[in-house]
Amino acid sequence: MNYSLMKCLWKGWLFSLSLMVIGFSCTQEEAQKPEVQPARTVSVPSFNQDSAYAFVAAQVAFGPRVPNTAAHRQCRDWLAAKLESYGAQVVLQDFTATAYTGQQLQCTNIIGSFNPKATKRILLAAHWDTRFISDQEHDISKQKLPVLGADDGASGVAVLLEIARQLSLHPLDIGVDIIFFDAEDQGEDSGMSAETWCLGSQYWARNPHVAGYKPKYGILLDMVGAKGARFAKEAASMSFAPWLVNKVWKLAQQMGYGQFFVDAATSGVTDDHFFVATIARIPMIDIINKPADSPTGFGTHWHTQADNLDIISKRTLKAVGQVITAVTYRENNGTF
Ligand code: AHN
Ligand code: ZN
Numbered sequence: 001m002n003y004s005l006m007k008c009l010w011k012g013w014l015f016s017l018s019l020m021v022i023g024f025s026c027t028q029e030e031a032q033k034p035e036v037q038p039a040r041t042v043s044v045p046s047f048n049q050d051s052a053y054a055f056v057a058a059q060v061a062f063g064p065r066v067p068n069t070a071a072h073r074q075c076r077d078w079l080a081a082k083l084e085s086y087g088a089q090v091v092l093q094d095f096t097a098t099a100y101t102g103q104q105l106q107c108t109n110i111i112g113s114f115n116p117k118a119t120k121r122i123l124l125a126a127h128w129d130t131r132f133i134s135d136q137e138h139d140i141s142k143q144k145l146p147v148l149g150a151d152d153g154a155s156g157v158a159v160l161l162e163i164a165r166q167l168s169l170h171p172l173d174i175g176v177d178i179i180f181f182d183a184e185d186q187g188e189d190s191g192m193s194a195e196t197w198c199l200g201s202q203y204w205a206r207n208p209h210v211a212g213y214k215p216k217y218g219i220l221l222d223m224v225g226a227k228g229a230r231f232a233k234e235a236a237s238m239s240f241a242p243w244l245v246n247k248v249w250k251l252a253q254q255m256g257y258g259q260f261f262v263d264a265a266t267s268g269v270t271d272d273h274f275f276v277a278t279i280a281r282i283p284m285i286d287i288i289n290k291p292a293d294s295p296t297g298f299g300t301h302w303h304t305q306a307d308n309l310d311i312i313s314k315r316t317l318k319a320v321g322q323v324i325t326a327v328t329y330r331e332n333n334g335t336f
Contacts, residue, residue: 044329045166047159047321049314055082055158056150056225056312059128064146065153066132067097067105067183076108079128079180082161086168088112088178091209097199100188107182109200111209114167114176121175122331123218123282124163124324125272126156127184127200135189136296136303148308151289151301152185155225155312159321166325172332177215179204181272184222189303194270201272205279217244218284219327220273224320226299227313229289231261231320235268237285240277245285247336251326257319266290267297287320 058078063071076092083090093109110128115121130149137143160178167176181204187197195202223229237245252261268274273284289299301307330336 041333042170042172042329044326045170047166047318047325048162049318049321051165052158052162052317052321053312053314055161056154056317057309059154059157060148060150060309064132064148065128065130066146067107067129067186068103072129075128076110079110079157079161083110083112083164083178086112086161086164087171088114088164088167089116093204093207093209095200095203095207097183097186097203099183099186099199100193100196105183105186105199107200107203109182109204109209110180112164112178113209114164114178115172116175118173118175121177121215122328123177123179123215123276123284124160124221124328125179125181125201125218125276125284126160126221127153127182127198127272128157128180129153129182129185129200131185131303134304137305139305142305145305147185147303148305149185150309150312151223151225151299151307152303155223155317156221159221159224159317159324162321163325163328167328170329172329174332175215176328184272187270194274197270198272198275201275202279205275208280213280213282215282216331217241218273218276218282219244219248219324220271220276220284220286220288221320221324222269222271222286223289223299223302224287225312225317226289226301227311227316229260229299229313229316229320230291231287232264232266232290232292234266234286234288234290236271236274236277238265239268240273241283241285244283248285248287248323248327251330251336252319252323255323255326257323260316260319261323264292269297287324
């Protein structure tokens, strides 16, 4: 046998060996084909500040959303219809709560679920009711008037409605639950009466819409629409989920929103996240406007007649909305 024939035979043998390897690896691949498709990567959509602002204006147009009023019922129906129109599965959780005044309040938590069957889920929440009195109003004659709640109520809901709209346009694999809690803001302002606040989240935490509901974490948005808002690391959030606070704030700063998401600590707030974390045992944080030098701890418009459309800033809505959109889409992509 000459040398070139040997080379030829050798090449032929190598060739059939490689075919075998390819064939083998194909059957291997076939056998190991995963049942579940890998999560698709979806880039982070642009949060539309004009749309979010319009959602604030639409809520304010109903008037104050105080339980037992027509405006409250009309806004409830509108919110449920909006979530449904964006493809969410909506649950209206009706309950009766007793206010600290003794009044019985007809209330509804509004829950919109995207991908209700997905096991990996996150919870995004805000309260949709507005306060029945303006007890921080400087003008005493106006203290009995209800709060319009452009910031305190409508802003967080508006940001989440815009995220719901983005979810309809750019669907995800993970589950996202948006909850609009009722009766957050009907509590007693003086004394140590934490449990007179957040009646909707307390009810939901004891009666979740799905038995054994366990999202990875929750994020609450409260008063996220005012001009010059300052979101500091709130103490209760830091005790429930410091890792989440630090991750959200770091991402916000990387995105260029460091003027809003400041690296400072601030005192704890009795808000919906407190009851979700302590009763339902879901790690949850609060993004809430807490100015550095404020006698009430909140904005000067807080629980006054000044909480109207004039104090709403599209820049603030955009900062919070774009950060929470990024958290949501990055969570889906495994890059958060
Ligand atoms: C208390 O004043 C006890 N909590 C503030 C929570 C709140 C009221 N958020 C909006 N309005
Ligand atoms: Zn309030």
